[in-house]
Amino acid sequence: MASTNDLKNGMVLDLDGQLWQVIWFQHHKPGKGNTVVRSKLKHVLTGKIVDKTFNSDTKVDTATVDRRDMQYLYHDGTGFVFMDETTYEQVIIPDETVGEAKDYMLENQQATVALHEGNPLFIELPASVELEITYTEPGLQGDRSTGGTKPATLETGKEIQVPLFITNGEKVKVDTRTGEYLGRVN
Numbered sequence: 001m002a003s004t005n006d007l008k009n010g011m012v013l014d015l016d017g018q019l020w021q022v023i024w025f026q027h028h029k030p031g032k033g034n035t036v037v038r039s040k041l042k043h044v045l046t047g048k049i050v051d052k053t054f055n056s057d058t059k060v061d062t063a064t065v066d067r068r069d070m071q072y073l074y075h076d077g078t079g080f081v082f083m084d085e086t087t088y089e090q091v092i093i094p095d096e097t098v099g100e101a102k103d104y105m106l107e108n109q110q111a112t113v114a115l116h117e118g119n120p121l122f123i124e125l126p127a128s129v130e131l132e133i134t135y136t137e138p139g140l141q142g143d144r145s146t147g148g149t150k151p152a153t154l155e156t157g158k159e160i161q162v163p164l165f166i167t168n169g170e171k172v173k174v175d176t177r178t179g180e181y182l183g184r185v186n
Helices: 095-104
Strands: 012-015 018-028 036-043 049-055 059-062 066-075 079-084 090-094 110-116 119-124 128-136 149-154 159-163 171-175 181-184
Touching (some): 095 119
Antiparallel strands (some): 012 018, 036 049, 110 119, 149 159
């Protein structure tokens, strides 16, 4: 049990038997009345995001979430195979649980896997990853006042927008949360 005053981003709550991750929260003191805590919660299994308001100092159940550093090994057709780096135990995580993280994962890459009672909940990747551009059209500089972008395909198959000067075979840094191009890697 925890108080709503103790909420933190990333905390997982057990509300009515369902797991919700805190994405954002704010303490709010209206002109009249008691302080409330506004929050955005993401359903751990479905990804649905809802706004929820709690009275200040309300007790909520917290879920015990075990975050383990694991290494992504390969995709076997039914799911993604990860290896726990401390026990060397292999875990198969379904495609739905991995979600969009697959667009930024390469074999042998490190990731944090969140587990609740032995069941994988979600994958946390580093804020940015370095990936190679496998295909992009040549950039043509034309009459424009600002720098243009063009589509480029990463080695994982994900398509992102990059500046016109990027060519095939270059390594780029990509934000795993938004999918934005962050820069070239030397």
